[in-house]
Amino acid sequence: xxxxxxxxxxxxxxxxxxxxxxxxxxxxxxxxxxxxxxxxxxxxxxxxxxxxxxxxxxxxxxxxxxxxxxxxxxxxxxxxxxxxxxxxxxxxxxxxxxxxxxxxxxxxxxxxxxxxxxxxxxxxxxxxxxxxxxxxxxxxxxxxxxxxxxxxxxxxxxxxxxxxxxxxxxxxxxxxxxxxxxxxxxxxxxxxxxxxxxxxxxxxxxxxxxxxxxxxxxxxxxxxxxxxxxxxxxxxxxxxxxxxxxxxxxxxxxxxxxxxxxxxxxxxxxxxxxxxxxxxxxxxxxxxxxxxxxx
Amino acid sequence: xxxxxxxxxxxxxxxxxxxxxxxxxxxxxxxxxxxxxxxxxxxxxxxxxxxxxxxxxxxxxxxxxxxxxxxxxxxxxxxxxxxxxxxxxxxxxxxxxxxxxxxxxxxxxxxxxxxxxxxxxxxxxxxxxxxxxxxxxxxxxxxxxxxxxxxxxxxxxxxxxxxxxxxxxxxxxxxxxxxxxxxxxxxxxxxxxxxxxxxxxxxxxxxxxxxxxxxxxxxxxxxxxxxxxxxxxxxxxxxxxxxxxxxxxxxxxxxxxxxxxxxxxxxxxxxxx
Numbered sequence: 001x002x003x004x005x006x007x008x009x010x011x012x013x014x015x016x017x018x019x020x021x022x023x024x025x026x027x028x029x030x031x032x033x034x035x036x037x038x039x040x041x042x043x044x045x046x047x048x049x050x051x052x053x054x055x056x057x058x059x060x061x062x063x064x065x066x067x068x069x070x071x072x073x074x075x076x077x078x079x080x081x082x083x084x085x086x087x088x089x090x091x092x093x094x095x096x097x098x099x100x101x102x103x104x105x106x107x108x109x110x111x112x113x114x115x116x117x118x119x120x121x122x123x124x125x126x127x128x129x130x131x132x133x134x135x136x137x138x139x140x141x142x143x144x145x146x147x148x149x150x151x152x153x154x155x156x157x158x159x160x161x162x163x164x165x166x167x168x169x170x171x172x173x174x175x176x177x178x179x180x181x182x183x184x185x186x187x188x189x190x191x192x193x194x195x196x197x198x199x200x201x202x203x204x205x206x207x208x209x210x211x212x213x214x215x216x217x218x219x220x221x222x223x224x225x226x227x228x229x230x231x232x233x234x235x236x237x238x239x240x241x242x243x244x245x246x247x248x249x250x251x252x253x254x255x256x257x258x259x260x261x262x263x264x265x266x267x268x269x270x271x272x273x274x275x276x277x278x279x280x281x282x283x284x285x286x287x288x289x290x291x292x293x294x295x
Numbered sequence: 296x297x298x299x300x301x302x303x304x305x306x307x308x309x310x311x312x313x314x315x316x317x318x319x320x321x322x323x324x325x326x327x328x329x330x331x332x333x334x335x336x337x338x339x340x341x342x343x344x345x346x347x348x349x350x351x352x353x354x355x356x357x358x359x360x361x362x363x364x365x366x367x368x369x370x371x372x373x374x375x376x377x378x379x380x381x382x383x384x385x386x387x388x389x390x391x392x393x394x395x396x397x398x399x400x401x402x403x404x405x406x407x408x409x410x411x412x413x414x415x416x417x418x419x420x421x422x423x424x425x426x427x428x429x430x431x432x433x434x435x436x437x438x439x440x441x442x443x444x445x446x447x448x449x450x451x452x453x454x455x456x457x458x459x460x461x462x463x464x465x466x467x468x469x470x471x472x473x474x475x476x477x478x479x480x481x482x483x484x485x486x487x488x489x490x491x492x493x494x495x496x497x498x499x500x501x502x503x504x505x506x507x508x509x510x511x512x513x514x515x516x517x518x519x520x521x522x523x524x525x526x527x528x529x530x531x532x533x534x535x536x537x538x539x540x541x542x543x544x545x546x547x548x549x550x551x552x553x554x555x556x557x558x559x560x561x562x563x564x565x566x567x568x
Contacts, residue, residue: 008466009394015472016395019385024405026382026442031408034419041419048425097310104307110555111314117551117558118321118544119501121519125526125540126324129533135336137323169317174562181563230414233503233519237526251414258418259508267418275415 041268048264059269069270071245072253073277075160079249080228082164087224088217090168091175096209098176099183109180113173120170120233127166128153128238153239156246163234163247171227175220182216183209222285229278250274321544327534328352328541335534351538360513361539364521369546371433371506371517372499375440376492382441383491384484387450388476392462402451409444414504421508435509436517440499446491449564453487454480486560493554494561497547518543 042059046052063069098109115123130136131152139149153159186209194204210217232251235241241248254274258267327335328351330344356362389395390402420439421430429435461483465475481488506517516524522543525536551558 011472012393013395016389016393016398019389019393019476020401022382023386023442023447024401026438027405027408027444029423030420030439030442031411031416031444032404034416034423035408035411037419037423038416041422048422094310097306102303102307104311108307108310108314111311112317113555113559114318114321114548114551117497117547119503119519119547121501121503121522122324122540122544125522125536126320128526128531129327129537130320130323132533135338135340137340140339169320173317177559177562226412230412232414236503237523254414254418255504258421264418264422271415271418275412278412 038268038271041265042272044265046264047262049262052265055265059266062266063269063273068248068253069250072248072250075245075247076229076249076251079160079164079231079247080225082161083167083228084221084224086164087168087172087175088221090172091179091220092217094172094176095179095183096205099180109173109176113177115170116174118170121237123166123170124234124237127162127169131162154243156244159239159243159247163231163238166234166238167228167231171224175224178220178223179213179216182213186212218285222282225281225285226278229274229281321548324537324544325541327537330534332534335537351534352542355535355539355542359521359535359539360516361518361521361542363514364516364518365542365546367515368500368518371436371440372496374437375499376495378437379441379443379446379495380488380492383443383446383450384481384488385476386447387454388480390447390451391454392459392480393472402447406444406448409448417504417508424509429509431510431512431515433515436506436515439509440502440505446495449487449491450484453484457483487564489554490557490561490564493550493557497550497558500547 043054043056044052045055045059094112098105098112118126131138131150133139133149133151133154136152138152142149150158152162190208190212191204194208199207230251231249232255235247235249235252236255239247241252250270251274254267254270257263257270326343329347329349330341331346331348331350334341334345386405390398424430424435424439427435429438457480462475462479465479470478501519502517503519503523506520507523510516510520522536522539525531525539
């Protein structure tokens, strides 16, 4: 391809390095270096004002005995276990029904997808208002339907559920778009021949759609697990971990240790352990494959 | 047959109702924006404002500095988007079309950073930016938000999928690499550039945790951080909170409605590669 001799090769070399230089420097400085730096930080106690103090593995042993860390992990897992199955179920139901071509299916997709354009902070603000026990529309609707109104964000039992609900509202449309993209790749002949054989819709779903879709399904579940573990904005704006630490997720704990208690060494240790946990779970998901490949 | 048709119509109706319910909170937010203070707390709540007011918006924009926050967010999001597009296009072009030592090794190295989640490096990045003296500056808000492996990857893949003949012809005519990049390759990348641009803008307009820690001074607050500020109070001022939420939501909703095709395209390239 480069048969113009030495001059063009030299030009390629110079232009090539110049073109990748800004991004390479940026990625090194803002992604790779922090990744290495955080490991170093985790062996120190440092509030950014005084000199950093080397403490060896103290931060790590502190973490093992830290009840708030374990509490926050428990809340995070609870949130993940509620969010991931529900987000998958709803997005699959919507995708399967909206993938079909009928008049208005594009409009319907847009309706479900639109909340994705709303930031988590805005979503948190407007749903906090809607869930206000005294004047929010949720309790008003429940009363109209003769159901019991809830305390929602002020209730230790309900607050985490409200946050799961709002996350679903924001992200289900996004997963739906991914699943529809996967469904559109399935050749129509598969469905036609299955219909000729007289297969029921359940049979088609379990025997054709899900197996062929399995790589996309795996991807959607992995993404939703990552979304769930990283949730910060909604908790920050809707409950700030309350009431009585009922929504005190790990991300908020790490944030507070760093930016409220200025304990950057310990916060780094927490970050590393949390990252390793998510990495392990993600790898396990790929390993399990979740669904079998189509035969 | 008519039973099936009926079932189909029932399903579409059900989906339609669900879709409208999904959008209802957004409608509610805009409706409440124009309600006077008293009506915000009315029970039962009113669907549309009985008494229409622009007071909440006015107070949010001018008395609570949301005009400033919106300006900050617009500035940061636009600069990040435009600079990122140019730098990623340059890098993507070099990785796709130019031949230089360690090209593929460097590419793999840059792309492998995609597995690093931003939250896990928040603290060291904050300390590095602090050492640069960029806390409470636009530089601290803008520069760390630019480098990212995804844009480079997407542009390289896009260029690899384009026929090379046009560029080869220009090459034979003696055009330089830089000229070919600017005059031939860049215009051909229009679709992917628009797609990435839409995504970058929306992501940066919505950015929260980084602006929260890096820009503490009120002059530099971005819109999402400013909005969250209303909730910090013991008793939130709901009328201002809702009006400000509308302001924070509107630009991305407009972008979304105008460029939905590109948003979907962007999600598919992020997702299914």
